[in-house]
Amino acid sequence: MVSTVDKSVLVSRDLENPAVVIVKINRPKLKNALNLETMTALARAFEMINATNNKKRIKAIVLTGAGSSFCAGVDLLDAKAIFNGPMFRDYSTDGVSNSDPMHHLERCRIPVICAVEGAAVTGGVEIALACDMIIAGESATFRDTHNQFGIVPFWGLSQKLSRIVGANRAKEFCFCASKLPAKRAYEWGLVNHVVPDGNALNKALETARIVARHPTQSTCTYKRLIDQGLESTYKAGRTLEFKTALAFYGSSKFQQSVKIMAQAKAKL
16 A cells, blocks of 8 residues: 655555564655655655654665655755745754654654665765665765865764764765765665665565564664664663663563563574
């Protein structure tokens, strides 16, 4: 089943495992460049998914782009409407914007796996960085053009990339605005897997289905621990893990896990 949030954003269930949802940016003729309508639709898509996930119906998400490119970033023809529009006004007045897709993507409690074919440029790179894993076709490229045009990032690129690949590599990537091939992105640790062109979505779905086999609560807890740990010191992250574990092992959820482990052991 395909749900059309907007013509430019499609949301569907995986036919093999309905607990996996596929979100597709659908402007292939424009390399999935983000205009105001597409950004708003993408925000609504993840807002809808997050609401559905409260009922534990979704266990993993695959985010991809239609056609030969993942996402060319902001549609320059619509840049003024975006950066001087309601999204930024909301941030200025309210400190938050529900029309910003990153607001909802960063708050998604379940794993998001990004399938990149072709180009991921600037905003497209930032969207990929907001995901939990990145699968890339062997001809895929990543490029940040903020510095080329004398503008600054807004979706976290300056902070997220350095935490993944290291400060010096992040500076090279951002300062030079050069294309980073998928193979090198894998060597840097930015990409989890490089697969033959045309197979990124299949590999992402395969990975999402594996994730979906496991208890949703523990997966969500793991994601929260890792993400919040990256935002704090090691000591603070370790304390968070300890307190989370202490609460878990004293709960009925642990007793359910014991039963699952016993059943699994009996099958060995």
